[in-house]
Amino acid sequence: MSAIDYEFEKRAGDELYPEERVATGDLESLRPLPRISMHAFCISEGVQRVMEQCAQDRRMAKVSLRITSGNIAAAAAMFGSTPTPNLIILETDATPQALLGELAPLAEVCDPSSRVIIIGRHNDIALYRELIRNGISEYIVAPVSMAEIMAAVSAIFVDPEAEPLGRNIAFIGAKGGVGSSTIAHNCAFGISSLFSTETILADLDLAYGTANIDFDQDPAQGIAEAVFSPDRLDEVFLDRLLTTCSQNLSLLAAPSLLDRAYDFDRSAFQPLLELLQRSAPVTVLDVPHAWSDWTRTVLGEADEVVITCAPDLANLRNAKNMLDALKKLRPNDKPPHLILNQVGMPKRPEIAPQDFFEPLEIEPIAIIPFDAALFGNAANSGRMISEIDAKSPTSETFAQIAHLVTGRATVKKPKKPGLGKVLELLKRK
Incomplete structure (x- = not known):
């Protein structure tokens, strides 16, 4: 798959997919995310739309988000020559048996401090445990909602012991x-x-x-x-x-x-x-x-x-x-x-x-x-x-x-x- 990527800029006046509003109750409890860099690799239109929705949210105002149409192999190829961001989100349709093998080339070029979230197709507890043991921060089963993505990112980068924001x-x-x-x-x-x-x-x-x-x-x-x-x-x-x-x-x-x-x-x-x-x-x-x-x-x-x-x-x-x-x-x-x-x-x-x-x-x-x-x-x-x-x-x-x-x-x-x-x-x- 050829990689088509772009920098996502939050602009006043833009409105993406208004028919796909998210439930505000799931988001109101989330704190704004800190100043981090994120790069999402999407293979389906649905996940790409969810990531675009995330970029539009006010809690992502400080986040530098880049969205690429591509798979895990595209991510490994890109980061072979460029620094990895604070967070990589990867969508994959690989089977549980093949997924770890696909991740191996990416692990060789990924900075140890970078976090990884995987969006997969298989609801498999054994796969989840194996991914966590191998350093993956979170595994989410598609289809995903904006609230799920935001909550997963927040769980990684927002200190749960921090004082609540007013x-x-x-x-x-x-x-x-x-x-x-x-x-x-x-x-x-x-x-x-x-x-x-x-x-x-x-x-x-x-x-x-x-x-x-x-x-x-x-x-x-x-x-x-x-x-x-x-x-x-x-x-x-x-x-x-x-x-x-x-x-x-x-x-x-x-x-x-x-x-x-x-x-x-x-x-x-x-x-x-x-x-x-x-x-x-x-x-x-x-x-x-x-x-x-x-x-x-x-x-x-x-x-x-x-x-x-x-x-x-x-x-x-x-x-x-x-x-x-x-x-x-x-x-x-x-x-x-x-x-x-x-x-x-x-x-x-x-x-x-x-x-x-x-x-x-x-x-x-x-x-x-x-x-x-x-x-x-x-x-x-x-x-x-x-x-x-x-x-x-x-x-x-x-x-x-x-x-x-x-x-x-x-x-x-x-x-x-x-x-x-x-x-x-x-x-x-």
Whole structure:
């Protein structure tokens, strides 16, 4: 078989085989893989598709993956003249009696530190034991799923004794001014107080962030020092940048100054977000309403995404575009959560909630009514809604959102609706 190989690059906007979605429950417990090199040799279209799906997953963001159409002999021939990667995945249809013989030429050229996973056709315990005795890391019987491959790789390269990673929950508005930051701040406060969980609120809007105002804080340092000095980032440095807002809530505040331009490349926030995951069980990310390389990267790699909308046509269009884009960025994750905010504003023409969500084919996790007095008093006093009126329906709604985004409650699976009159409005636009 001739070897056809290519480097697999994860690109925003690519979507491979959407009909082959994997069960998100099998993947949510897996940690992101470390910076390793992988080379997969596939002889069937099915395994090649699974490997391509793996390459699209956010947990593989640091992995350098190469996929080759070829068998074990092709791998031995290639590595006779090139260094072997950290992990080799080999698909074979060889019989148990012939498999070890096929592996012998590869063993002669393979670096002793390289790990090998074999995908075979025979469910044979004796073969499995023999392969493990001969240094093979794992043997999987085809057909294989993406979750099986990811779990096998994780078992090899992720330390089971390592501390569990925290969850990053990203909040973003479908349009500016829809209250995404207010919701993010109240949810961060709710998570920290309801569950007595150490929570970090990171305000990623460096130019116009309002988290410091909402919590009545004026820190001298914050997220700007972390982003512009990645070489200094460690737990001690982060601790100096954090401001205590309540017993279990810490704030990484934005400078909210216009003394410089805040243009970032796609990976600018990655070192910080990884450190935050190691530092607290929950990090709430207040993401500004923008669509750039870095915001797209943050949203693509977050554990949960929450989109806040207001009930008008521009928000509907933007929400639909964001849902479509995030589905491509996160093909193996559940869809973002949607919140409809500022519903019932006096004298403002609005799209009814049912008509708003019908063309999106997704149910909201919360519908928050417009309440100028309640939100205005909270904002002007630097307090959260539950501190102003703990018994208000809005305060209860924020508590429910905190349960949902942290996985402590589930949303009923919505019935799949048809397209309504709002979609027709969009078409006319």
